[in-house]
Amino acid sequence: MIIKDLHTHTMFSDGKLTPEEVCSIAKAKGYLVGISDHCGEGSFQINSDDQFRHYLQALEGLAVFKSAELDLGTQIAVSPHLLGKCDYLIGGVHSISDLNFFDSQARLPASRAILEQMLGLIETKAQHHRFQILAHPGLLPSKLRPEAGKILDNKWSQRLVELALKYDFALEISSRWELPSYETIQTALKAGVRFSLGSDGHGWDTACRLDYSLEMVEKAGIRPDRIFDAGMLSG
Ligand SMILES: [Zn+2]
Numbered sequence: 001m002i003i004k005d006l007h008t009h010t011m012f013s014d015g016k017l018t019p020e021e022v023c024s025i026a027k028a029k030g031y032l033v034g035i036s037d038h039c040g041e042g043s044f045q046i047n048s049d050d051q052f053r054h055y056l057q058a059l060e061g062l063a064v065f066k067s068a069e070l071d072l073g074t075q076i077a078v079s080p081h082l083l084g085k086c087d088y089l090i091g092g093v094h095s096i097s098d099l100n101f102f103d104s105q106a107r108l109p110a111s112r113a114i115l116e117q118m119l120g121l122i123e124t125k126a127q128h129h130r131f132q133i134l135a136h137p138g139l140l141p142s143k144l145r146p147e148a149g150k151i152l153d154n155k156w157s158q159r160l161v162e163l164a165l166k167y168d169f170a171l172e173i174s175s176r177w178e179l180p181s182y183e184t185i186q187t188a189l190k191a192g193v194r195f196s197l198g199s200d201g202h203g204w205d206t207a208c209r210l211d212y213s214l215e216m217v218e219k220a221g222i223r224p225d226r227i228f229d230a231g232m233l234s235g
């Protein structure tokens with residue numbers, strides 16, 4: 001199986017590497033790689049056609065898949081026709097209404113309510129933006145992450161799997177966040193969902209680090225035909 005890391009970041013959003021550096025890390029490991037910088041509201045994200053054109057230009061001619069991680073909890077101002085120039089798109093939940101998942105001081109509603117809002121957001125956005133991969137499924141507000149194993153229960157897995165099948169997106173197996181759990185992966189595998197591998201790497205030590213993703217592929221027995229195919233590399 002050719003290993004593809006389809007989720008990495010560069011200096012075009014909040015990563016530390018240039019696209020060329022991501023490319024060389026992947027090459028050294030013998031992986032194919034996709035660059036998927038953040039797109040949406042917020043100072044570090046790409047959110048205009050001009051910025052997005054500049055980003056695409058920087059990826060042109062490199063042996064990388066072109067992608068973007070759409071921040072589903074915010075408004076994405078990049079035109080659909082420019083997003084359509086990507087080889088594939090990723091959707092990621094980092095906030096719901098006014099709750100930022102990276103604010104450790106935020107007051108939290110009940111965890112069931114958070115899950116319902118996350119599922120609702122994924123569904124609404126999937127109807128408007130075609131994304132082929134859902135990033136880090138089940139990423140929770142920072143305070144709740146230590147309890148993720150308890151919070152992300154069977155009911156969550158079932159609902160997530162239903163959405164993945166209905167809107168035809170692959171579930172990312174994220175090495176950075178060690179999500180989804182092995183149990184959720186098994187549920188999704190049985191139901192016919194496809195997967196994608198992602199480091200969510202932002203720097204030298206994290207780009208193309210796929211330890212958890214590869215461990216889950218092996219442990220769950222995920223065959224290559226069940227892994228999202230980003231197509232042929234151009235450039
Ligand atoms: Zn993300």
Ligand SMILES: [Zn+2]
Pocket residue numbers: 007009069092135200
């Ligand atoms: Zn990311």
